[in-house]
Amino acid sequence: MREGSLEAPTRHKIDWQNPDFYDRAKIDAEMHRIFDICHGCRRCFNLCDSFPRLFDLVDSSATGEVDAVDTGDYGKVVEACTLCDMCFMTKCPYVPPHPWAVDFPHLMLRYRAADFREGKLAWPQRQLVETDRNGRLAGAVAPLANWASRTGNALTRPVMEKLADIDRRAELPKFHGRSFTQRAKSAAPVRDAATLSRDAVERERRLTAEHQVVVQRLIGEREHAQRMYDELNAEVGFGLSLIGPHGSLPDGLQRALLAISARPGLSRALYGACSRVFVGARAIGRTIRRRPRQPR
Ligand code: SF4
Numbered sequence: 001m002r003e004g005s006l007e008a009p010t011r012h013k014i015d016w017q018n019p020d021f022y023d024r025a026k027i028d029a030e031m032h033r034i035f036d037i038c039h040g041c042r043r044c045f046n047l048c049d050s051f052p053r054l055f056d057l058v059d060s061s062a063t064g065e066v067d068a069v070d071t072g073d074y075g076k077v078v079e080a081c082t083l084c085d086m087c088f089m090t091k092c093p094y095v096p097p098h099p100w101a102v103d104f105p106h107l108m109l110r111y112r113a114a115d116f117r118e119g120k121l122a123w124p125q126r127q128l129v130e131t132d133r134n135g136r137l138a139g140a141v142a143p144l145a146n147w148a149s150r151t152g153n154a155l156t157r158p159v160m161e162k163l164a165d166i167d168r169r170a171e172l173p174k175f176h177g178r179s180f181t182q183r184a185k186s187a188a189p190v191r192d193a194a195t196l197s198r199d200a201v202e203r204e205r206r207l208t209a210e211h212q213v214v215v216q217r218l219i220g221e222r223e224h225a226q227r228m229y230d231e232l233n234a235e236v237g238f239g240l241s242l243i244g245p246h247g248s249l250p251d252g253l254q255r256a257l258l259a260i261s262a263r264p265g266l267s268r269a270l271y272g273a274c275s276r277v278f279v280g281a282r283a284i285g286r287t288i289r290r291r292p293r294q295p296r
């Protein structure tokens with residue numbers, strides 16, 4: 001069997017529409033299977049309070065094994081899980097595609113879903129999970145709701161703790177008068193299909209124009225370089241092509257000369273000087289060759 005954590009975990013969909021998902025006997029069997037793997041591994045002992053609770057239950061049982069843990073105590077492990085997903089995403093080597101398929105957070109979720117369906121949640125807890133409705137109601141009086149739920153409010157938080165079992169030290173989410181969706185709708189730029197297609201045509205036209213400018217510049221540079229070869233070869237007068245596609249200079253030097261030739265100001269001065277030196281040297285050579293030799 002291959003060790004896990006060597007590739008990205010595979011997250012299987014939560015099978016919440018399957019009746020087996022809520023079957024208490026099957027849930028307990030799966031809890032037992034995964035708890036047993038965790039008991040043998042214990043890698044997550046310091047991630048949250050769920051794992052220490054589980055290991056304490058096992059260690060204090062009669063046999064020191066998961067078999068001896070009362071299934072009625074499984075809930076203690078579940079209620080400490082905040083569903084942060086850290087054990088699945090970062091720690092566990094046995095997540096899918098490993099055949100053991102450990103998904104601790106989804107198991108905690110499944111247990112809670114079964115609790116909910118069996119009506120085990122108290123009335124205040126059932127109200128707290130109605131997040132859409134609560135958001136709409138509290139959002140309408142957002143400043144008041146935020147004041148009431150603020151940590152340290154000595155007036156409201158003890159009452160909430162008593163009635164809804166919300167620890168007075170717990171930081172609660174803030175409410176806003178306008179939801180994110182409402183703000184996004186009013187802030188989003190309105191661009192219909194006609195505007196989008198007009199923008200696309202305009203962008204295409206601009207790109208084509210820029211492309212044409214670049215092409216014209218390259219053609220101009222090429223023509224200029226060609227003129228410079230012709231002028232130089234005419235002045236040298238030997239019909240020797242010093243530079244050009246089939247010239248006699250090394251390729252690197254030819255490329256350097258081509259680059260210079262693309263700069264008219266610089267190349268005129270350089271080629272003018274070179275051709276004058278060349279013509280001068282040729283004239284001196286001819287003079288020397290014409291001088292009659294003195295008899296010895
Ligand atoms: S998902 Fe639950 S069990 Fe896993 S580390 Fe987070 S709190 Fe702990």
Ligand code: SF4
Pocket residue numbers: 037038039041042043044045087091092093094102104
């Ligand atoms: S969730 Fe995975 S890594 Fe964590 S204790 Fe259980 S088996 Fe070990």
